[in-house]
Amino acid sequence: MKAIPHHEKDLLPSDGPSTMTAIAQHVYGPDPEAVLCPEEVATPTMGADEVLVRVHAASVDRGTWHILAGLPYPIRLAGFGLREPKHLNPGRAFSGTVEAVGADAAGVEVGDEVFGECDGAFAPHVRAKTAKLSVKPGNASFEEAATMPISGVTALQAVRDQAQVKAGDKVLVIGASGGVGSFAVQIAKAFGAEVTGVCSTAKVDFVRSLGADDVIDYSRTDLAGAALRFDAVLDIGGNGRLSDLRRLLTPRGTLVIVGGETSGRLLGGSGRQVRAMLLSPFVSQKLGTFISSTNEADLSALRELVVSGQVRPVIDRTYSLAEAAAAVRYVIDGRASGKVVIRL
Numbered sequence: 001m002k003a004i005p006h007h008e009k010d011l012l013p014s015d016g017p018s019t020m021t022a023i024a025q026h027v028y029g030p031d032p033e034a035v036l037c038p039e040e041v042a043t044p045t046m047g048a049d050e051v052l053v054r055v056h057a058a059s060v061d062r063g064t065w066h067i068l069a070g071l072p073y074p075i076r077l078a079g080f081g082l083r084e085p086k087h088l089n090p091g092r093a094f095s096g097t098v099e100a101v102g103a104d105a106a107g108v109e110v111g112d113e114v115f116g117e118c119d120g121a122f123a124p125h126v127r128a129k130t131a132k133l134s135v136k137p138g139n140a141s142f143e144e145a146a147t148m149p150i151s152g153v154t155a156l157q158a159v160r161d162q163a164q165v166k167a168g169d170k171v172l173v174i175g176a177s178g179g180v181g182s183f184a185v186q187i188a189k190a191f192g193a194e195v196t197g198v199c200s201t202a203k204v205d206f207v208r209s210l211g212a213d214d215v216i217d218y219s220r221t222d223l224a225g226a227a228l229r230f231d232a233v234l235d236i237g238g239n240g241r242l243s244d245l246r247r248l249l250t251p252r253g254t255l256v257i258v259g260g261e262t263s264g265r266l267l268g269g270s271g272r273q274v275r276a277m278l279l280s281p282f283v284s285q286k287l288g289t290f291i292s293s294t295n296e297a298d299l300s301a302l303r304e305l306v307v308s309g310q311v312r313p314v315i316d317r318t319y320s321l322a323e324a325a326a327a328v329r330y331v332i333d334g335r336a337s338g339k340v341v342i343r344l
Ligand SMILES: NC(=O)c1ccc[n+]([C@@H]2O[C@H](COP(=O)([O-])OP(=O)(O)OC[C@H]3O[C@@H](n4cnc5c(N)ncnc54)[C@H](OP(=O)(O)O)[C@@H]3O)[C@@H](O)[C@H]2O)c1
Pocket: 061, 062, 063, 150, 151, 154, 174, 175, 176, 177, 178, 179, 180, 181, 198, 199, 200, 201, 203, 218, 236, 237, 238, 239, 257, 258, 259, 260, 261, 290, 291, 292, 293, 331, 334, 335, 336, 338
């Protein structure tokens, strides 16, 4: 059984079970099948400023794999464990029902249906900080709500804060068919933008179904040579060259580099991001990147977009907890359209 650290002030709900079957990860490794397996572990305790949640669903994203593999290496310095994983498993985005509330945890009650971010979400019970939780949208299932904390919040912060999209803007979403992109297309549309999505051939119809006004198939159209100009380009996938991305922008347009997978173990291909930030002060376009941060206010803002019907979390596949490795494999193989969920 993997030892879960107990702190002096930690509390255990008096009538809860002391163990649970959860996904455990003891070593870093690139193969989900080799490092993720169900195991009997201690039920988490909670701190005074935390709540204990019975998890109904958790979602998978590209970051799940990075935490699982411990790659690129800087992720280990970001609190996930230097030599071995610090947390029970790499799951982070979840939804569930509050079972117990710490003495200093305000604004949440036992029985509340919530969604948010925590460590070790591929488990029947998690401890979570109230600052990273919000009330689940009433019109969303637990599975749908579990997709929102990381992918949805990243998309919201990219569209609203980084690109500052407003009505009438022309927005290009590169990587529109994925977890972040499927939210970004819908959020940009909700803000009144004219949205063009970029994805592979098989997912063109999917991106159109999200509400994109136009869809570009990157396997048939060379974006670098396209005579198109956008007020904002959200670069979520594909690792396009900075000069090519700039050519897609209007003279005062904004480039937001959200991500893009590379095999770089040291910096994870972040050279592009660094060059964009260094160049930005010297050109008329705004070139930047950011690391999203889940917080209660943005989870609530996202909830309102879902409640109003402007945004709909889209789930491609749902797996059981025991199939967590297969769920991560499906995402890293690039097969998912929208989000992949683990149902508990
Ligand atoms: N900055 C942050 O805070 C932050 C937060 C979350 C995620 N991220 C990063 O954002 C990236 C996307 O994450 P995700 O969870 O949305 O991943 P995902 O679900 O796997 O989506 C990846 C997207 O990239 C597209 N893509 C792949 N190859 C492409 C190419 N050559 N040209 C254009 N598009 C291409 C895919 O399209 P097809 O599937 O149609 O090929 C898909 O739409 C990852 O690198 C992740 O690490 C960053």
